[in-house]
Amino acid sequence: MVMEMVMVRQATPAFYTPSDYKVDDAKKLGNFEWRKPFAEEYIETGFPKWKRLNLSQILLGKLKPYTGKFLSGNAQVLKTLDRAIEENLVKEFSNVEFRGAHPKFTLMSQAFFNAGFFSEIKGHGNVYAHYDLNANSTTIENSVVIIRSGSKAIVIREITGKGKLRVSATKFLVEKGSKLKFFNILIAPNTSLSVDSNLYIVKEGADVEVYDIILGSEKVASNHEFRLVEPEAKVKLTSAYFELAQERADLEYKLIHNAPKTFGRLKGNGVVGDEAYMVFRGNIDIPHESYGVDSEEEGYTLNLSPKARVDAIPSLNVRNNTVNARHAASIGKLDEQKLYYMMSRGLDKQMVMRLIIEGMFRPIIDAIPMKLVKRDVENGLFSRI
Amino acid sequence: MSKNMKTFEEVNYIVKSAPGFNKKLIEEISLSKREPDWMKELRLKSLEFFLKRPNPNFGVDISKLDINEIIPYLKPNAKKSASWDEVPEEIKDTFEKLGIPEAEKKVLAGVGAQYDSEVVYQNIKRQLSKLGVIFLDMETAVREYPEIVKKYFMHAVPPNDHKFAALHGAVWSGGSFVYVPENVEVPMPLQAYFMMASPGMGQFEHTLIIVDRGAKLHFIEGCSAPKYSVSNLHSGMVEIYVEEGATMRYSTIQNWSKNTYNLNTKRAIVGKDATMVWVSGSIGSAKTMLYPASILKGKGARAEHMNITYAGSGQHLDTGSKVIHLAPYTSSKVDARSISSDGGWAFYRGLLKVSKLAHHVKSSIECSALMMDNRSASDTVPIIEVMNNEADIGHEARIGRIKEEQIYYLMSRGLSEDDAKALIVRGFMAPIVKQLPLEYAIEFNRLVSMNFKSNLG
Numbered sequence: 072m073v074m075e076m077v078m079v080r081q082a083t084p085a086f087y088t089p090s091d092y093k094v095d096d097a098k099k100l101g102n103f104e105w106r107k108p109f110a111e112e113y114i115e116t117g118f119p120k121w122k123r124l125n126l127s128q129i130l131l132g133k134l135k136p137y138t139g140k141f142l143s144g145n146a147q148v149l150k151t152l153d154r155a156i157e158e159n160l161v162k163e164f165s166n167v168e169f170r171g172a173h174p175k176f177t178l179m180s181q182a183f184f185n186a187g188f189f190s191e192i193k194g195h196g197n198v199y200a201h202y203d204l205n206a207n208s209t210t211i212e213n214s215v216v217i218i219r220s221g222s223k224a225i226v227i228r229e230i231t232g233k234g235k236l237r238v239s240a241t242k243f244l245v246e247k248g249s250k251l252k253f254f255n256i257l258i259a260p261n262t263s264l265s266v267d268s269n270l271y272i273v274k275e276g277a278d279v280e281v282y283d284i285i286l287g288s289e290k291v292a293s294n295h296e297f298r299l300v301e302p303e304a305k306v307k308l309t310s311a312y313f314e315l316a317q318e319r320a321d322l323e324y325k326l327i328h329n330a331p332k333t334f335g336r337l338k339g340n341g342v343v344g345d346e347a348y349m350v351f352r353g354n355i356d357i358p359h360e361s362y363g364v365d366s367e368e369e370g371y372t373l374n375l376s377p378k379a380r381v382d383a384i385p386s387l388n389v390r391n392n393t394v395n396a397r398h399a400a401s402i403g404k405l406d407e408q409k410l411y412y413m414m415s416r417g418l419d420k421q422m423v424m425r426l427i428i429e430g431m432f433r434p435i436i437d438a439i440p441m442k443l444v445k446r447d448v449e450n451g452l453f454s455r456i
Numbered sequence: 457m458s459k460n461m462k463t464f465e466e467v468n469y470i471v472k473s474a475p476g477f478n479k480k481l482i483e484e485i486s487l488s489k490r491e492p493d494w495m496k497e498l499r500l501k502s503l504e505f506f507l508k509r510p511n512p513n514f515g516v517d518i519s520k521l522d523i524n525e526i527i528p529y530l531k532p533n534a535k536k537s538a539s540w541d542e543v544p545e546e547i548k549d550t551f552e553k554l555g556i557p558e559a560e561k562k563v564l565a566g567v568g569a570q571y572d573s574e575v576v577y578q579n580i581k582r583q584l585s586k587l588g589v590i591f592l593d594m595e596t597a598v599r600e601y602p603e604i605v606k607k608y609f610m611h612a613v614p615p616n617d618h619k620f621a622a623l624h625g626a627v628w629s630g631g632s633f634v635y636v637p638e639n640v641e642v643p644m645p646l647q648a649y650f651m652m653a654s655p656g657m658g659q660f661e662h663t664l665i666i667v668d669r670g671a672k673l674h675f676i677e678g679c680s681a682p683k684y685s686v687s688n689l690h691s692g693m694v695e696i697y698v699e700e701g702a703t704m705r706y707s708t709i710q711n712w713s714k715n716t717y718n719l720n721t722k723r724a725i726v727g728k729d730a731t732m733v734w735v736s737g738s739i740g741s742a743k744t745m746l747y748p749a750s751i752l753k754g755k756g757a758r759a760e761h762m763n764i765t766y767a768g769s770g771q772h773l774d775t776g777s778k779v780i781h782l783a784p785y786t787s788s789k790v791d792a793r794s795i796s797s798d799g800g801w802a803f804y805r806g807l808l809k810v811s812k813l814a815h816h817v818k819s820s821i822e823c824s825a826l827m828m829d830n831r832s833a834s835d836t837v838p839i840i841e842v843m844n845n846e847a848d849i850g851h852e853a854r855i856g857r858i859k860e861e862q863i864y865y866l867m868s869r870g871l872s873e874d875d876a877k878a879l880i881v882r883g884f885m886a887p888i889v890k891q892l893p894l895e896y897a898i899e900f901n902r903l904v905s906m907n908f909k910s911n912l913g
Contacts, residue, residue: 388833399853403847
């Protein structure tokens with residue numbers, strides 16, 4: 072007897088707001104014909120009523136072109152997305168389904184972006200995109216990165232300052248045998264909402280390392296979906312977060328092993344304090360055809376406050392039995408023995424906490440290849456301790 | 457279910473309701489059970505909730521279950537008896553084949569047996585009655601102990617909890633009522649056995665157990681049904697109140713036939729320093745949604761959940777556990793194991809919640825799943841919500857198959873491949889299966905041997 076495998080899935084309730092962007096708003100941003108189909112779908116879609124982020128209303132900022140320069144690097148092709156569209160360079164990904172954190176925000180990025188870049192990397196290439204929310208309170212990014220076969224790329228995206236809304240949708244195509252290191256850094260305390268959606272198509276033998284660093288925004292939704300579409304594709308995501316005050320963050324990482332012998336690791340470590348609320352969601356999906364997959368996820372959260380809340384929702388969906396699939400999660404407080412030991416060596420509590428928290432972040436900070444960015448992360452981190 | 461069991465046509469029924477759920481039916485059930493007004497009101501209120509509430513938005517696909525085709529109430533022509541000799545032959549025959557009267561003589565303190573909608577046999581050893589232990593069918597308890605039943609009935613699971621709780625509240629029939637007085641330890645388990653014998657019927661038994669301060673009880677629940685081509689629905693409910701310092705152990709083996717939708721609700725409220733242990737084995741049914749819950753309300757309360765799920769061909773078993781820590785110094789441990797084979801689908805769904813006030817909580821959750829082949833499916837989704845920083849929470853899950861080197865090793869010791877596989881699976885299940893009553897443990901092991909065509913006894 073063959074069973075029809077049907078799972079009942081929960082639908083996210085939606086809401087609409089009269090102040091929402093209209094199709095015509097995309098006109099003043101240029102490349103209207105390109106944006107139009109996304110804008111038309113956008114207006115038909117409601118905002119998600121996210122319980123975890125307490126998102127039941129939204130204040131949208133005025134749409135205007137991004138002020139200032141945000142892009143640098145030495146990739147062979149590196150242009151703002153607008154320019155790349157004008158030059159007809161953006162051809163790939165047109166038919167790839169991209170849901171992201173929620174279609175409303177992904178479509179917002181695709182229809183109303185005022186920032187974002189297109190990069191094609193052949194050989195070795197680096198990209199550094201730094202968005203300043205102080206000068207651009209509403210920053211909507213749409214980016215596309217293509218790493219050609221056998222190439223090596225380092226991409227750093229940094230978002231700093233205080234703004235109203237930051238939304239981004241980024242697609243990566245990582246071709247056969249290529250390597251990508253992506254540092255995604257959000258240091259935007261007091262920014263009302265940050266929604267970040269990232270899609271990675273990872274091909275044969277390609278190797279992707281992502282570092283997702285979150286140091287504030289009042290509400291953060293961070294979504295990274297990895298589609299390992301060819302054998303031997305390899306993905307490793309490490310996230311580090313520190314949420315304080317009444318900040319809320321919902322991190323959603325998905326490993327979709329659409330090919331045999333693919334490898335995945337999700338690792339999330341972080342700290343919450345005050346009245347912050349943190350959700351760590353990790354999904355590992357192994358379909359029937361994907362034999363020999365090795366995939367694990369692991370989350371550890373240090374909770375500093377009796378009023379902070381941490382949710383962990385790791386899920387495994389496995390349809391092939393020749394795999395290694397595992398998840399683990401732990402939530403705890405500052406280890407009193409560690410604290411006692413270090414205080415007995417003459418350090419005060421503040422210093423001990425700083426050392427322990429820094430210890431959690433240090434491996435990621437050390438991996439950042441740019442001194443300037445390293446310093447920003449350190450400052451962002453220490454200002455929170 | 458043995459082939460020799462009596463079929464639906466051979467058993468005489470005195471009430472058989474038409475399929476469907478409506479106010480008239482509820483009033484008729486209530487009247488036939490000579491219920492007090494408060495119970496009738498509860499049923500009618502529940503029906504209102506049921507008609508308004510949508511289906512659950514998670515879990516198994518119940519789109520093919522036509523609720524209006526389910527026969528909600530079926531009363532066999534048998535008076536409830538305390539002697540097997542007075543139970544009609546054809547019904548007694550069924551329970552004898554399940555070994556219930558024999559087990560009662562040897563290892564049980566009391567038995568309740570339900571056939572379709574009504575309890576046909578209920579008995580408890582005299583010395584326990586003398587100690588004040590009450591073990592009755594639910595209808596009699598409603599009439600004889602109205603104060604105590606009214607205080608607890610559908611308070612742990614209110615009728616508006618979810619659609620099938622509401623349905624249960626409207627049409628419940630049969631089930632057991634157990635009260636264990638303060639500091640009384642029931643030395644042997646009590647057992648309830650549920651038989652759903654008729655095609656297209658719904659069984660909605662209600663089990664209410666109160667273990668008073670310092671008391672101890674082990675309750676065993678078993679169930680089975682012959683297979684029919686139409687769907688049967690089981691939507692029972694278990695409510696358990698474990699008072700201060702008491703210990704309760706609830707063991708279940710679910711072996712419904714593969715045409716059954718098993719949408720069951722089980723919940724325990726656990727008081728100060730009390731212990732609740734759930735041991736659950738799910739083998740049967742087409743689709744199951746079952747998540748026994750422990751609400752740790754009193755300081756120092758403890759819960760232990762041990763689940764084993766075996767999903768074979770055509771089955772989707774969505775099982776799990778819920779533990780809600782509401783008080784400080786409470787602790788919980790979940791050990792959930794599943795096996796999916798021949799295209800079966802085992803889904804572990806768990807919730808662990810630690811409230812703001814529940815400081816110094818300790819909890820560990822372990823899920824392990826064995827997939828026997830590539831036609832089968834295995835999922836785990838444990839949700840963990842921790843609302844303070846004085847909690848020590850750990851969770852681990854793993855999905856995999858039997859390792860070839862394990863099989864190879866056993867084969868090098870003279871076992872056939874099938875025997876080796878069966879032995880490994882048994883070993884995987886052993887920590888939980890050995891917690892089940894012996895006859896159920898044997899049943900589980902037989903199932904594994906059959907699956908692997910193994911000759912291991």
